[in-house]
Amino acid sequence: MATLREIRRRIASITNIAQVTDAMRVVAAARLRRAQENITATRPYAEKLDTILGHLISQIENPTHPLLERREVKHVCLISVSGDRGLCGSFNSNVIRTTTQRSQHYQANGADVTLICIGRRTHEHFSRRGYDITDAYVNIFRQLEFQTAVDVVHEFEQLYVDKQIDRVEVIYNNFKSAILQTVLVEQLLPLEPEVPEGDELFLDYVYEPGQEALFEMLLSKDLNMQMWKVLLDSNAAEQAARMAAMENATQKANELIDELILQRNRARQTQITTEISEIVSGAAALEG
Amino acid sequence: MLSRSFHLEIRTPEKLIYEGEVTSVRAPGVEGNFEILAGHIPFLTALEVGELRIREGDTPQLLATSGGVFEVLRTGVTALVETAEWASEIDVQRAATALERAQAHLAANALDLNVQRAEAARARAQNRVKVASNL
Numbered sequence: 001m002a003t004l005r006e007i008r009r010r011i012a013s014i015t016n017i018a019q020v021t022d023a024m025r026v027v028a029a030a031r032l033r034r035a036q037e038n039i040t041a042t043r044p045y046a047e048k049l050d051t052i053l054g055h056l057i058s059q060i061e062n063p064t065h066p067l068l069e070r071r072e073v074k075h076v077c078l079i080s081v082s083g084d085r086g087l088c089g090s091f092n093s094n095v096i097r098t099t100t101q102r103s104q105h106y107q108a109n110g111a112d113v114t115l116i117c118i119g120r121r122t123h124e125h126f127s128r129r130g131y132d133i134t135d136a137y138v139n140i141f142r143q144l145e146f147q148t149a150v151d152v153v154h155e156f157e158q159l160y161v162d163k164q165i166d167r168v169e170v171i172y173n174n175f176k177s178a179i180l181q182t183v184l185v186e187q188l189l190p191l192e193p194e195v196p197e198g199d200e201l202f203l204d205y206v207y208e209p210g211q212e213a214l215f216e217m218l219l220s221k222d223l224n225m226q227m228w229k230v231l232l233d234s235n236a237a238e239q240a241a242r243m244a245a246m247e248n249a250t251q252k253a254n255e256l257i258d259e260l261i262l263q264r265n266r267a268r269q270t271q272i273t274t275e276i277s278e279i280v281s282g283a284a285a286l287e288g
Numbered sequence: 289m290l291s292r293s294f295h296l297e298i299r300t301p302e303k304l305i306y307e308g309e310v311t312s313v314r315a316p317g318v319e320g321n322f323e324i325l326a327g328h329i330p331f332l333t334a335l336e337v338g339e340l341r342i343r344e345g346d347t348p349q350l351l352a353t354s355g356g357v358f359e360v361l362r363t364g365v366t367a368l369v370e371t372a373e374w375a376s377e378i379d380v381q382r383a384a385t386a387l388e389r390a391q392a393h394l395a396a397n398a399l400d401l402n403v404q405r406a407e408a409a410r411a412r413a414q415n416r417v418k419v420a421s422n423l
Contacts, residue, residue: 041303042302044297044299045304045368048299048368052332052359205331214333214334221368
């Protein structure tokens with residue numbers, strides 16, 4: 001049985017841990033709020049871009065573009081999006097696991113796989129295991145910038161147009177709500193734009209420059225936007241996961257403290273009882 | 289009805305920059321600057337790095353933008369741009385240093401230099417300095 005002093009020391013240290021985890025929860029909650037605001041802020045742009053692209057596609061008879069071209073899948077590029085830090089439950093490990101599975105799936109079908117790692121966690125994991133990593137972006141989540149999404153897209157878009165890769169998928173944590181995040185695998189290339197229902201009120205535009213040049217530009221912008229959404233989503237999901245993990249940790253710590261307090265009281269009582277009986281027996285010995 | 293107004297929205301991936309009724313908007317199209325007034329036919333164009341000038345009343349307001357799409361519909365006008373900054377909010381000092389850095393970057397001509405991107409960065413920096421000084 002632990003001595004009274006040991007128990008007191010443990011209570012003190014676990015109280016400290018609980019304070020730290022609780023502080024981390026508060027920080028994550030604040031970051032989560034900001035991340036959610038960022039997601040909402042992209043909506044006006046994204047929705048408009050979708051409508052314009054939809055209008056254009058409905059006007060073009062047979063859209064052809066290098067980014068729409070489907071090829072036999074021999075080279076796959078997987079973009080694996082994790083966080084830069086740990087202490088967020090299974091957030092990082094889920095992405096890593098799914099990426100490994102996808103990679104094995106393609107390799108089993110005779111394709112070779114290259115990775116683009118976003119976030120320190122996936123990069124560390126896969127570079128240690130000798131995966132073919134085309135590029136890595138670490139420490140980008142602290143100060144998320146749209147330019148990062150543009151840079152990532154620029155990279156794989158070029159590879160796709162040069163026919164060095166035939167398929168691009170992104171693996172990331174989708175932010176459903178503060179309590180639910182799921183790992184998603186989404187195909188980025190080849191693009192599969194949806195042809196919208198006919199909009200009767202819509203009249204064709206006057207285009208400047210040509211229709212095709214604009215279509216090309218919009219496709220590329222659409223891709224940037226998809227990547228940007230992935231980054232924002234992953235960021236929000238990370239904060240939510242961390243918040244939940246830290247809340248759990250704080251709760252566990254508090255339970256442990258309660259238990260230790262009981263143990264401490266019991267130990268203290270035993271000590272007092274022992275002391276009293278020693279005094280009593282000492283007194284009895286004197287009298288006798 | 290000398291100056292009819294129409295609805296204009298300027299949106300970037302990061303936020304909604306402007307929404308309101310204006311009487312005219314001038315924008316940097318890929319085939320030259322153009323100006324839109326109320327009642328324009330549906331029109332879709334690409335924008336270059338440059339200056340957006342909107343007019344609500346008598347005084348024009350200026351923005352530095354770095355390219356995007358510009359759509360005119362009967363119901364209103366929307367500019368979707370990668371970035372947009374009000375001229376009054378541009379930190380001239382910072383813009384000037386960014387320009388110098390971009391120029392130095394290009395002049396150094398390092399082996400791994402992505403010329404296209406470096407030039408785009410320079411164009412953006414130049415534009416910000418210019419727009420801020422037009423105020």
